[in-house]
Amino acid sequence: MTISVDWQAASGSTACDIEFEGLQWVSDIDKKSGGSGQHPSPHELLDSALGACTALTLELYAKRKGYALAGIHVEIDREESGGIYRLIRRIQLLGELDQSTREDLLRIANKCPIHKALSGQFQIDSELI
16 A cells, blocks of 8 residues: 655645545645645644544444444544644534443544554654655
């Protein structure tokens, strides 16, 4: 699995193009740092990965368990201080769900793959090619 990211000075833009298996999207620095404000920043992409993974994990689990989950709304906020990158995730579960089901869904939200990845240790190996 390889994601490729390209930026060209000739573009006159700070945005970079991202591609993975035929899918394409764009990321840019935030507006206060000189970006256009038209594309999510790398931080926003990272934060949104947790929200999307949470919703998709809960959707699949609820279907498998037969829960009456009508919808999911996830909000992610970020705080950075003292070298800590803290994500605050608020999950709204829609539908007729009893407390036990809600608690089970929260347990599963904490097991989504991105939550587990972000809660673990990272190792990044860089090389020039």
